[in-house]
Amino acid sequence: MDIKNLITFIHVAELRSFTKAGDKLGYSQSTVSFQIRQLENELGVPLFERINRTVTLTNHGSRLLQSAYKINELLQEFEHDTAEETEIRGRVRLAMADSLCNEVIRRVFPELHKHYPGITLECISAGTQDMFRMLNQNEADLVYTLDSHIYDTNFAILQESRISMHFVAAAQNPLTERDHVPVEELVKQPFLLTEKGMSYRRLMDEQLAARSLEIKPVFVSGNADLICNLVEHGAGLSLLPDYVTRPYVEKGTLQYVNVPEIRLEVWTQLLHHRDKWISEPMRIVIDYLHRCVL
Known part of the structure; x- marks a missing residue:
């Protein structure tokens, strides 16, 4: 039985x-x-x-x-x-947005590994569509998205929160001193962005396309921290989540650029397939991810 x-x-x-x-x-x-x-x-x-x-x-x-x-x-x-005699062992496959990976894993993995060394956390960088394909084909146990709000009855939402985003530039950039910057002027600036078609980059491109505008970046990378480092040294502007830029803004090397015409609603969501059996290692990883507030 x-x-x-x-x-x-x-x-x-x-x-x-x-x-x-x-x-x-x-x-x-x-x-x-x-x-x-x-x-x-x-x-x-x-x-x-x-x-x-x-x-x-x-x-x-x-x-x-x-x-x-x-x-x-x-x-x-x-x-x-x-419970105290048996070490919990197992693999948990977590698919997530590349720009989320550094921040989330830095906050979650050290404590997870300290208390549960037998759990292997396998992180898979993927776009949103690929993440849900992986869930449907059981190639991932969990997905952590950074995108527009998603609801699908096939997936259980374990956690979600709205994420603030801003255009940023080096503190000495004249655009940071202005009350607002017209979007037509914004697109003429050199930009450092995440990959085309990925989460908030895609949402921004869609809003620009509706105005027959486009940004052609001078640098593209999935590493949000690297983009911040380059922007603070005057390489150009970027659009990034506040959880990435906050340390740079607090120390005064980056500042927000106000572009009222572009308003993005971006969410983080932790999901699994409704038919997925929640193993003990998976339950533990979910618990640690719940504690990670961006």
Whole structure:
């Protein structure tokens, strides 16, 4: 008997809903139905009556629920007793925007590795479309996006937050002293940008294209810190998230350039596929990523 099916059975019995049980466990309704059907086939008896979208236990189901509670309790006791003896090991594949990678991993990985040396965190740099392809094909366990807000019923959103962005220039650049800079003047400046088609660069390009304008950068890189270093030395302007530029602005080497015509709404979102089984290493990585507030 598959323990996962038994745990799903307990949740359906308590919540009296396949949908609510799926939401709590991170499964789709079809996955929950499949697991219950497997359990019923294995035991050879019906466990639930499904009438007019209501779910109630059969007599066999009520008897199994009492046994399932005992099994689950014994399993939890065993896991608790062996938790300190067994090192948690495993690999978690995290696909994320290149410009997020340095900041997030710098904040998360040292503590993660200190407390869970058996967990291997595999970071995969990718564009947003590639990330969701990886989730759908089980090539990534989690994705951490930096893009416009995304909602898809196939994916569970674990965390999300709006990210502020600004155009920046070296502190001595005359554009930083002006109340606002027209976008037509902005595009004539030398720019250092992330790769074309990637997250906020794509959103900016779309807004410029709507005005029949385009920026042709003098330097392109996925390394946001490198771009900041070059901008603070007067190489040109850039568009970057505030979590990247904040240290430079605070020490006075970079300043914001106000361009009221360009308004970007960018979000970070941590997601996994709704049908993905959350392993213990994956749960731990999710917990550490929750603590990373940009």
